[in-house]
Amino acid sequence: MLALKQNAHPPIPSPFGVPDVSDGRPPRTLNDWLSYQQQTHPDAIALGLERVQTIWQRLQAGAVAQRVITVAGTNGKGSTAAMLEALGRHAGWKVGLYTSPHLLRYNERVRVAGESVSDAALIDAFERIEAARGELPLTFFEWGTLAALLVFAESKLDLAVLEVGLGGRLDAVNIIDADVAVVTTVALDHMDLLGGDRESIGREKVGIARAHKPLVLGELDPPDSLLKAAQRLGAKLIRRGREFDCEQRLGGRWQYRQENLKFDLPWPTLVAPCQMSNAATALVAIRCLQPIDQTIAAAALADVQLPGRMQRLQRECELLLDVAHNPQAVQQLARWLGSNRAVGATHAVFACLADKDAPALVAPLMSLVDAWHLAGLPDAGARAHPIAEAWPKVAGLLSRSLVDHHPTVAEALQVARERAAPGDRIVIYGSFHTVAKAMQELSVPGQ
Template identity: 60%
Template sequence: MNLAEWLEHQQRQHPREIAMGLERVAAVAKALGLRKPAARVITVAGTNGKGSTVAFIEAIARASGAKVGAYTSPHLLRYNERVRIDGIDATDAQLIAAFERIEAARGDTPLTYFEYGTLAALLLFSEAGLDLAVLEVGLGGRLDAVNIVDADVAVITTVAIDHAELLGADRETIALEKAGIVRAGKPAVVGELDPPDNLLRQIDRVGAFAIRAGKQYRFGDRLGGKWFWQDDTLKLELKKPGLIAPAQTANAAAAIAALRAVVPALPLTEDHIASGVAAATVPGRMQRIGGPIDIVLDVAHNPQAAQQLARWLMTHRAAGATQAVFAALSDKDIPNLVGALMGQVDVWRLAGLPDAGGRAQDVDTLSRKVSGLLSRTPSSRHATVAEALDAARRHAHAGDRIIVFGSFHTVAQALHALNAMPA
């Protein structure tokens, strides 16, 4: 089978798209003889900011000369993006070879699509001679497949309400799921300035030691496009990250704290940190495509992330009008996603996501969920993201801005459409 055929095969091997629990994936990992994927491992959980924090950790560590593997999900354009070794995406051949070994080892144990991918990443990392593996949790933490690995440092970026049907309906409950990646005697970096009490209690209960933003490390803005980071033994003056969202300094700060926690195993200089923060990139996180019409693509898919996007829009006004191309999965908090940006958008272009699997949503269903919110705001409905983006571009003028947001699917389809559309 080629890679596409393997991915289709994986989607048929478990009756549920998401199946929380470690028993099955741990059993297959044991059958594979999986060992620790790197000399040091950092696991990153959180509602928002995981992918960016992984990117900062990866870039800083690579600037120091370390050999780094990074596992993230979901992907935007190619599945291979999920597994990187020394900054290079895994090849089709590498992934297929890993999947073949997993298939031979699993017997009659059903695995989800995500579990196949996690095991493949761990296999490839364990054979690459890595100094550091950075693993992004897919969902929650405690029962996520990534959590079969005992991390040397755990990072929890933010805790907000998302996937409530699986993780809980309030921050305190969700915090317990995120804290499941923490290990006794190991550092746990807490990236939020005001984390849920349950998160801190669980870190203490496990016997880990917290490295908290605003406590054990501090950061903040400086004039002239700079910011500072400091702990008890180091103070840095850094250029702002190339990633432009307001939360990216917090994500970079958590990444620095995490890497400092694995020193001296991974020695870093100030130059390593500065160059890594500047070099880190993640597609689809307030990704700007410049031109007469500014296009901004963001994977924001919950209210907390949408509020970050709104903050950026408030402080970076367009010369002309702002249109939003919005499409989201059916299980998301649609009214609060839209509500967060109501004051920043002049025209809404709603779109369906008909090819998004079990959580697909057509535009008519989406429209009904926000009909009250948009009753006095110009809007249009389109079957696909490509059609909505085309309408936005046709009605835009020089100085206008188009925001595309709502999910990874939304941004991926927009990127495909932009590559196919005339400039």
């Protein structure tokens, strides 16, 4: 059985810090609760879903929604989940969205009817979970998942969209049976936990599928292991390139095709090249539950906002914030940059977590970046990456580049902004932490 370590879903620290509640006083504020959860989950590896299932049964909360779509994938699952939320809302449904990690506020992880839930709603859920769990330990992510499910169960939702945190088979959201399962992409990431190749990772992600229920696959070449496991299970496969497809058109448009149906649609508000396939994947998934016409689809996809996904800001020069943190995602970023060159120079502010392959995240942008500003992530918990450790990993690769390095993202960004001229572009990428730090420095609001 796959082992999930306690830090598989690490929290992004609040910009205001998290208070210490180790003195034994009960948690009161949301930050108190988040601190409590980080301090009490076990150091040992947690296996399976038994603890989460047991506590969910004790809570006796009932159904989380009339319909459930669960979204897994190495990349694209956050964007696809946001598109599903928009499509459902434009279809007239009351929709709940659970996603992770957050950028600026923990509340971003749980949305009902298009709005992040209140501190009070989360605290109430945490109190109920604490009363129900007894001596059973929970990881930080498991606390959040159970809280989201409780909030959804009380919100009388038409649709719940659940984004997998890691893998699929043993992820906490998988205690809920999905009416439609979605796997966006399968690429190499979290290999220490999910396996060292796409076949192993694919087997973990297909674990969200259910017998006789639709399983939507968003990439053209899913691993054989995923396809074989889905067939053994008896899931209803709906594959891009077979049962549905998409194609870019001229004039910023694209076409969605499903059997004899064709929609001519404007490009989604999310600009990355992969967003066309994410939009098509979301559209076919929602149509498994209810027909949606071209007008609703166009309006919904034009309404999707997701901070940190190739998010463009105009200050003294253009800034592009992207949470790309594995090679597949960085290659998508490189494709967009190559097709949308800056008028002037391109600067990169880059920082990644310690367990990432830093050279593989730098290499795709080597020919596109004129000046590199490397940063450390010293306060990212167990995956912290001080610049003294990060810089040697890429020093040889960048030996012929214009490059400087700094202890923090804020300092690297400050230097990049000082050196950038009008018409230049600053690309900020490498992790959710990197983008969150930049958003704080730039005073950019989250969701």
